[in-house]
Amino acid sequence: MKESVYSICGMCAVRCPIRVEVEDGKVTWVEGNSNDSGMGTAICAKAAASIPFQYDDQRPQRPMIRDGARGSGKWKQVSWDEAYDYITDKLKTIIAEHGPKSIMLTDRGGPFADLRKAFMKAIGTPNYINHDCTCGRNANHACKSTYGMGRTGFAYDLKNANHIVLFGRNITESFKVKEVKGFLKGVKNGAHVTYVDPRVTNTAGKATRYWQNKPGTDYALLLGITNYIVANKLYDEKFVKKWCLGLAELKKFLKPYTPEWAAEETGITSDEIKAFCHEVDADRPKVIFHIGWLYSRYKDTFYASRMLNILNALMGNTEQTGGLIYPKTPKHADSSGLKSLSADIPDVKEPRCDSCDSDWDWYDNGAGMLQLAYDAIDTGKPYPVKAYFVHRHNPLIALPDPEEQKRILDKLDLLVSVDVNYSETSWYADIILPESTFLERDTILRTDKGPKPGFSMRRKCVEPFYDSKPGWQIYVDLAERLGKGEYMPYKSIEDIWKYQLQDTDVKIEDFSATGMVKLCDSPIGTSDDNIKFGTKSGKIEFVNKTWEDKGIESFKPYESPEAPPEGSYRLLFGRKGYQTHGQSTNNPVLSQLLGSNKLLIHTDEAKKLGISDGDTVTVSNGSKVGSIEAQVTDFIHPEAVFMLHGFGTDVPAQERAFGKGLADNAFMKGKLKDWDKAGGGLALNETFVTVKPAA
Amino acid sequence: MSKYYVTQDVEQCIGCKACEVHCKTKNNSGEGAFFCKIMQVGPEMKNNLPVLDFVYMACFHCENPWCVDACPTGAMQRRDKDGIVFVDQTNCVGCKACMDACPWGVPQWDVETGKVDKCDLCMDRIDEGLEPACVSKCTTGCLSFGTPEQASDQKRQDFAERILSQKA
Ligand code: SF4
Numbered sequence: 001m002k003e004s005v006y007s008i009c010g011m012c013a014v015r016c017p018i019r020v021e022v023e024d025g026k027v028t029w030v031e032g033n034s035n036d037s038g039m040g041t042a043i044c045a046k047a048a049a050s051i052p053f054q055y056d057d058q059r060p061q062r063p064m065i066r067d068g069a070r071g072s073g074k075w076k077q078v079s080w081d082e083a084y085d086y087i088t089d090k091l092k093t094i095i096a097e098h099g100p101k102s103i104m105l106t107d108r109g110g111p112f113a114d115l116r117k118a119f120m121k122a123i124g125t126p127n128y129i130n131h132d133c134t135c136g137r138n139a140n141h142a143c144k145s146t147y148g149m150g151r152t153g154f155a156y157d158l159k160n161a162n163h164i165v166l167f168g169r170n171i172t173e174s175f176k177v178k179e180v181k182g183f184l185k186g187v188k189n190g191a192h193v194t195y196v197d198p199r200v201t202n203t204a205g206k207a208t209r210y211w212q213n214k215p216g217t218d219y220a221l222l223l224g225i226t227n228y229i230v231a232n233k234l235y236d237e238k239f240v241k242k243w244c245l246g247l248a249e250l251k252k253f254l255k256p257y258t259p260e261w262a263a264e265e266t267g268i269t270s271d272e273i274k275a276f277c278h279e280v281d282a283d284r285p286k287v288i289f290h291i292g293w294l295y296s297r298y299k300d301t302f303y304a305s306r307m308l309n310i311l312n313a314l315m316g317n318t319e320q321t322g323g324l325i326y327p328k329t330p331k332h333a334d335s336s337g338l339k340s341l342s343a344d345i346p347d348v349k350e351p352r353c354d355s356c357d358s359d360w361d362w363y364d365n366g367a368g369m370l371q372l373a374y375d376a377i378d379t380g381k382p383y384p385v386k387a388y389f390v391h392r393h394n395p396l397i398a399l400p401d402p403e404e405q406k407r408i409l410d411k412l413d414l415l416v417s418v419d420v421n422y423s424e425t426s427w428y429a430d431i432i433l434p435e436s437t438f439l440e441r442d443t444i445l446r447t448d449k450g451p452k453p454g455f456s457m458r459r460k461c462v463e464p465f466y467d468s469k470p471g472w473q474i475y476v477d478l479a480e481r482l483g484k485g486e487y488m489p490y491k492s493i494e495d496i497w498k499y500q501l502q503d504t505d506v507k508i509e510d511f512s513a514t515g516m517v518k519l520c521d522s523p524i525g526t527s528d529d530n531i532k533f534g535t536k537s538g539k540i541e542f543v544n545k546t547w548e549d550k551g552i553e554s555f556k557p558y559e560s561p562e563a564p565p566e567g568s569y570r571l572l573f574g575r576k577g578y579q580t581h582g583q584s585t586n587n588p589v590l591s592q593l594l595g596s597n598k599l600l601i602h603t604d605e606a607k608k609l610g611i612s613d614g615d616t617v618t619v620s621n622g623s624k625v626g627s628i629e630a631q632v633t634d635f636i637h638p639e640a641v642f643m644l645h646g647f648g649t650d651v652p653a654q655e656r657a658f659g660k661g662l663a664d665n666a667f668m669k670g671k672l673k674d675w676d677k678a679g680g681g682l683a684l685n686e687t688f689v690t691v692k693p694a695a
Numbered sequence: 696m697s698k699y700y701v702t703q704d705v706e707q708c709i710g711c712k713a714c715e716v717h718c719k720t721k722n723n724s725g726e727g728a729f730f731c732k733i734m735q736v737g738p739e740m741k742n743n744l745p746v747l748d749f750v751y752m753a754c755f756h757c758e759n760p761w762c763v764d765a766c767p768t769g770a771m772q773r774r775d776k777d778g779i780v781f782v783d784q785t786n787c788v789g790c791k792a793c794m795d796a797c798p799w800g801v802p803q804w805d806v807e808t809g810k811v812d813k814c815d816l817c818m819d820r821i822d823e824g825l826e827p828a829c830v831s832k833c834t835t836g837c838l839s840f841g842t843p844e845q846a847s848d849q850k851r852q853d854f855a856e857r858i859l860s861q862k863a
């Protein structure tokens with residue numbers, strides 16, 4: 001018997017709507033949910049690879065407690081009861097000594113984090129943190145400091161754009177299915193695409209202009225561009241006059257940063273910069289400057305992203321077709337939203353361990369900052385942090401310097417991993433709780449923003465193949481055992497859904513037809529009446545006084561990036577469209593597409609070093625040394641080398657991936673502490689490595 | 696050439712290999728065997744721009760298939776009603792003659808079964824009125840399934856529309 005279930009993909013953090021076919025209790029087919037017109041039946045390679053993953057024995061199959069030193073790989077398999085006892089016994093001791101605030105949790109954010117936030121609040125700790133210090137924090141904060149709202153406060157109308165400007169945003173490889181389809185529609189409709197990256201990626205192949213700037217000079221290029229646009233009034237004067245504050249200060253600051261100056265710094269000629277500026281002037285307002293996603297790259301990336309935000313304002317593209325559009329919420333459709341699972345839980349009064357509510361209070365404290373929480377674990381200040389839940393997050397490959405991280409993690413009394421994978425971090429944990437895969441679990445409802453706002457539901461398609469539990473069950477069970485069951489009084493997922501829907505007219509049954517519920521019949525269009533900004537002034541603040549008062553200057557004078565020492569190269573990383581960071585490297589099918597990673601190095605540099613394509617080379621930074629195959633190419637800047645992220649695992653249980661390639665983050669020595677203090681993003685491209693032919 | 700034709704709009708392909716994985720997970724091809732494969736060409740610089748393309752390669756389902764002629768057991772065969780070329784697994788002895796014969800390296804070796812297998816245009820899906828897995832779920836929709844006549848019309852239509860959008 002063939003059944004069809006509408007659900008939400010969970011192979012990566014994009015979480016696309018899907019339709020799943022199940023035959024005799026087995027998943028046989030996963031495709032896009034065509035009830036979402038932006039999706040159709042399209043789906044990516046990773047989603048399809050969820051089927052073999054489902055039946056893979058190289059994933060945690062039942063709870064496991066460490067039976068040797070941390071990371072020794074010695075495990076004792078236990079029942080769920082034993083696992084819960086182990087965790088609650090330890091937590092009770094920790095809470096007795098240090099209070100519940102000494103517990104922290106990290107995940108990868110997103111629409112389902114509400115459950116984990118509720119769990120943290122229920123047990124009385126403020127320390128919910130997501131992964132974003134290695135992802136969109138700089139862009140998020142840059143948007144906050146100009147528009148007064150987060151990065152996702154705008155959706156990009158790519159398909160109707162005249163010009164799409166991408167600073168390293170590799171939109172066709174680090175892709176979201178709907179976004180890349182919109183982008184390609186724009187391309188088909190003849191949009192200009194300007195792509196800036198020291199490395200030629202698949203996206204460069206779709207561009208109408210490709211700029212290979214010197215690594216670390218995005219900000220310089222943006223200063224040169226903005227200088228010319230402002231000096232020559234190539235912007236929307238009416239919009240800027242009405243909505244923007246600080247144009248005069250911007251102009252004054254930009255004075256020295258002429259296109260000629262930028263050319264020297266970046267390697268892009270001033271003529272090309274000027275031609276670009278005239279082109280966007282002709283293309284506006286349908287011009288989109290992507291403000292960055294994983295834009296945790298350099299120490300001035302926050303300011304680069306801030307300039308991208310300012311450029312959007314100069315284009316007057318707010319709430320314009322082909323520009324930046326407000327994603328419409330249930331409120332726009334005259335409906336209430338989902339009720340937060342935290343809503344009825346008393347507020348936690350304790351300060352955060354990462355000080356995002358005190359010393360760093362310009363940061364968005366809903367997401368926190370993991371590198372600062374690491375400091376708290378390490379130093380015991382502002383207070384000791386002794387227990388850490390890592391929920392399907394993998395800091396040991398996501399953040400720099402795993403050796404340093406392990407030194408810090410060793411100060412914890414309890415490290416719990418909830419995961420579907422044997423990740424590097426779960427392998428280092430005290431206990432692994434196997435979460436059911438997204439095909440095996442129901443999840444809390446999520447809100448879908450967009451022209452037709454609504455809600456959607458992830459459904460369990462098949463019974464768990466191993467002895468795993470869905471995330472909601474794990475946290476409800478733990479809250480109960482910690483004596484906080486009253487705050488998460490759910491016996492089933494239906495109880496949770498009913499709670500979430502209580503303020504709306506929507507019923508659980510309404511989801512069965514298409515997996516989603518739309519709150520209006522026809523799309524809500526754009527309107528100038530919607531224009532509204534979250535800053536104190538209600539305007540787009542080129543100069544943000546509130547942030548300046550906290551010591552965050554609105555415009556940062558440019559400093560050239562450090563040049564790599566002789567024989568060294570700046571280490572860059574990225575990914576392919578069939579990779580999900582480190583999670584896919586061991587997948588039974590995806591591992592067949594990419595056996596290992598390689599080191600991309602420029603032809604001229606390789607020649608100097610006596611390296612030929614295919615040679616094994618030694619890469620090192622201080623004590624960290626590794627060997628890898630070289631790929632010699634003309635398509636990377638000579639100052640940089642590149643490797644795909646997610647390889648070089650040290651987890652033997654990942655049998656297909658173990659020992660293959662190198663992990664970029666392992667070379668980022670000292671970079672856990674050396675980051676962008678204004679924006680909060682880690683500086684993941686600020687590492688130099690030396691490269692030599694292997695002895 | 697079978698009655699059917701899979702075409703690709705190369706300009707819209709992003710090299711994401713979803714088609715390969717859709718095929719593998721639908722047809723359970725053996726480890727390392729790919730009934731369809733994306734071949735990258737480039738990058739190379741042309742007019743100051745890097746050109747790199749991804750070309751979809753499956754089976755052409757030839758009118759006079761070399762592979763069928765070469766097969767000594769009759770396992771490799773052409774379906775009468777629509778010309779789809781496929782392998783009957785029960786009769787394949789793993790001699791690899793078809794692999795030698797096919798000019799494009801299409802027939803794939805399955806290490807687990809010790810036999811050859813290949814793209815059959817997902818004929819079970821076609822018989823249900825559906826499209827092959829790769830086409831149906833291609834991330835960008837750049838693959839199309841139809842007849843050669845439809846493909847020709849589509850190409851003309853795309854060209855005409857491009858002229859229009861350049862005018863706008
Ligand atoms: S991009 Fe692919 S893996 Fe990620 S959620 Fe969408 S379909 Fe799943």
Ligand code: SF4
Nearest residue numbers: 754755757762797801
């Ligand atoms: S396998 Fe090769 S020879 Fe046989 S039908 Fe396909 S393309 Fe033609």
Ligand code: SF4
Nearest residue numbers: 708709711712714833
């Ligand atoms: S799925 Fe489509 S876009 Fe992706 S590589 Fe295959 S043909 Fe190209």
